[in-house]
Amino acid sequence: MTDNNVLLRVENLVKHFPIMRGIFQKQVGAVRAVDDVSFEVKRGETLGLVGESGCGKSTTGRAILQLYRPTSGSVYYDGVDLVKLKGEELRKMRRKMQMIFQDPYASLNPRMTVGEIIREPLLVHSVASDAEANDRVKQLLELVRLNPSFATRYPHEFSGGQRQRIGIARALALQPSFIVCDEPISALDVSIQAQVVNLLEELQDKFGLTYLFIAHDLSMVRHISDRVAVMYLGVVVEMTTRDELYYNPLHPYSQALLSAVPIPDPVAESTRKRTILVGDVPSPANPPSGCRFRTRCPIAEPLCAEKRPEFREVKPGHFVACFFAERFVK
Amino acid sequence: MAEPLLEVQGLETTFKTPDGTVHAVNGVSFEVKEGETLGVVGESGCGKSVTMLSILGLVPSPPGRIVAGSANFFGRDLLKMSIDEIRAIRGAQISMVFQDPMTSLNPVLTVGRQLTEPLILHLGMTKQQAEDRAAELLEIVGIPKARDRLSDFPHQFSGGMRQRVMIAMALSCSPQLLIADEPTTALDVTIQAQITDLVKRLRNELGMAIIWITHDLGVVAGLAQRVIVMYGGYIIEEAPVNELFANPLHPYTVGLIGSLPRLDESGQRQLTSIEGVPPLLFEKPKHCPFAPRCKWVMERCWNENPPLELVSPEHRVACWAWPEVKKERPR
Numbered sequence: 199m200t201d202n203n204v205l206l207r208v209e210n211l212v213k214h215f216p217i218m219r220g221i222f223q224k225q226v227g228a229v230r231a232v233d234d235v236s237f238e239v240k241r242g243e244t245l246g247l248v249g250e251s252g253c254g255k256s257t258t259g260r261a262i263l264q265l266y267r268p269t270s271g272s273v274y275y276d277g278v279d280l281v282k283l284k285g286e287e288l289r290k291m292r293r294k295m296q297m298i299f300q301d302p303y304a305s306l307n308p309r310m311t312v313g314e315i316i317r318e319p320l321l322v323h324s325v326a327s328d329a330e331a332n333d334r335v336k337q338l339l340e341l342v343r344l345n346p347s348f349a350t351r352y353p354h355e356f357s358g359g360q361r362q363r364i365g366i367a368r369a370l371a372l373q374p375s376f377i378v379c380d381e382p383i384s385a386l387d388v389s390i391q392a393q394v395v396n397l398l399e400e401l402q403d404k405f406g407l408t409y410l411f412i413a414h415d416l417s418m419v420r421h422i423s424d425r426v427a428v429m430y431l432g433v434v435v436e437m438t439t440r441d442e443l444y445y446n447p448l449h450p451y452s453q454a455l456l457s458a459v460p461i462p463d464p465v466a467e468s469t470r471k472r473t474i475l476v477g478d479v480p481s482p483a484n485p486p487s488g489c490r491f492r493t494r495c496p497i498a499e500p501l502c503a504e505k506r507p508e509f510r511e512v513k514p515g516h517f518v519a520c521f522f523a524e525r526f527v528k
Numbered sequence: 529m530a531e532p533l534l535e536v537q538g539l540e541t542t543f544k545t546p547d548g549t550v551h552a553v554n555g556v557s558f559e560v561k562e563g564e565t566l567g568v569v570g571e572s573g574c575g576k577s578v579t580m581l582s583i584l585g586l587v588p589s590p591p592g593r594i595v596a597g598s599a600n601f602f603g604r605d606l607l608k609m610s611i612d613e614i615r616a617i618r619g620a621q622i623s624m625v626f627q628d629p630m631t632s633l634n635p636v637l638t639v640g641r642q643l644t645e646p647l648i649l650h651l652g653m654t655k656q657q658a659e660d661r662a663a664e665l666l667e668i669v670g671i672p673k674a675r676d677r678l679s680d681f682p683h684q685f686s687g688g689m690r691q692r693v694m695i696a697m698a699l700s701c702s703p704q705l706l707i708a709d710e711p712t713t714a715l716d717v718t719i720q721a722q723i724t725d726l727v728k729r730l731r732n733e734l735g736m737a738i739i740w741i742t743h744d745l746g747v748v749a750g751l752a753q754r755v756i757v758m759y760g761g762y763i764i765e766e767a768p769v770n771e772l773f774a775n776p777l778h779p780y781t782v783g784l785i786g787s788l789p790r791l792d793e794s795g796q797r798q799l800t801s802i803e804g805v806p807p808l809l810f811e812k813p814k815h816c817p818f819a820p821r822c823k824w825v826m827e828r829c830w831n832e833n834p835p836l837e838l839v840s841p842e843h844r845v846a847c848w849a850w851p852e853v854k855k856e857r858p859r
Binding site: 251272306343357359360387388389390391392393395396399414416417418420421422444454455456457458459460462463464466467468472474475476478480 | 571572594605686688689716718719720721724725736743744745746747748749750769770773774783784785786787788789790791792798799800801803805806
């Protein structure tokens, strides 16, 4: 309970979005975006959260920050359950947790100058006077390697990579210790992605930041994360250190996902064995019974339809939700 | 050596915009041989899509204008053809698959109607023949219960399925050349693997040439035989795929390969980023387009734009400093 190394503990987190029909808006079902997810994030580490579109990885990130209030479950930040907090108490906690968004074009208000955008969190939380805030904006811009004179310009004057730096400066304004990075580089050009990732790594070293790095690009997640959690259809199916996940993936979905990622090396590509999954991801409004992955799983058996596999520790620090994970242990 | 199927020479395309003329393609020359898969790599705005659209006469004019160049396909210049002549080729001998399958399919027509249209138009089939063939095509691209799905509308298919429909449509008249413009960019990795696998299989079965446009060097590594790298409207390097990855000679290619994390390596290495941003293309530069971001830049790069020159058989590069790049690039 009081492990000092753990900054964030997510327990049985559930987020369902109701589906309403008819003129009386009767609830006829629910999109089970996140369905019983538990994990821990240690102080100063980067936990990568990967999965395909619609698997609930962004919803998990938002539910942790209480941007969506979870349907059930707990989110302990430094021992405090955020789900139980309301109003002013929650607002105070929010200073410590920030978010960097995917789309640098949509996440900056086009009618505010860069200075106003970065200053806003400082004023909202009244942690700085006007004059102090101005100095702080300049420092922050320098920190993300933008010219401090840019503070008077508007977002449309900047390229995607520069805008993402502005978003990072805004997230850092309140000196948070935990940042949810929700696909921060997927909207950027390849040569710009490396700039932003290097910046994020540098800032982490400098301020001892803890990241939850949400992405669908497994190569980038392997590069930046200490540990990786793989999500499929609202559940975490596997979680372990990045190198262990790559050398010995135990869940059939992780195996297929890893084998599907192209490697920028024609020699390595020509000798790889691919597991090609058949079919598409089922709808989260009507997920399969038992194991969520069974409809596409190459090793599924009748048992998989009856019972939901427990998320268990198969090797030290290596968690998997599959009945047959032992088969793959190296 | 196989004959060139398509030979593009000195293609230049510009767009008039309220802010000035954009020089999107600045004298691009390349060829595609029969049955070959050519990868075209570059970041957004490098001119890779506009090059292909120009060849097919799909650049809207105005604002677009093809200023110079030729594109010989079976000895005939596609750029000089009338609208009717190029229409007869487009979709029949050369077909195209686009990035976003939702916007390239007509949402108010059934998939069957859209699939049979080229068959009736180009091959003169009857409606019944066309429907049989359409069902067959959907089966080839791996859509279950193909015949029943002909009466479905595009929104009833998932993203990966729609891209399969697009590929079926592109294959319908057995083209000699398939141009695929970022066909897997909008898809998830497991679906991307399904589609690239499908394309590899179809390539072997049907023996068509493919131009595969992408910004993902990983996809190119697994699919292409030869690769063209574009930057700022120019081809800056061209080589067989193994040669390009083992021996990149242009600083941009070196930077691009270095900036990619690899799934099969641990995260210790710091990614080499390319500083700065891609050019805006409002004027045709007198210098090398990459000079403002280049680590190997020298006096000459600012005075003369380097031409694309053969440095070894099959390897072309546009850089004054390539011998230094070869010596100094990180390994």
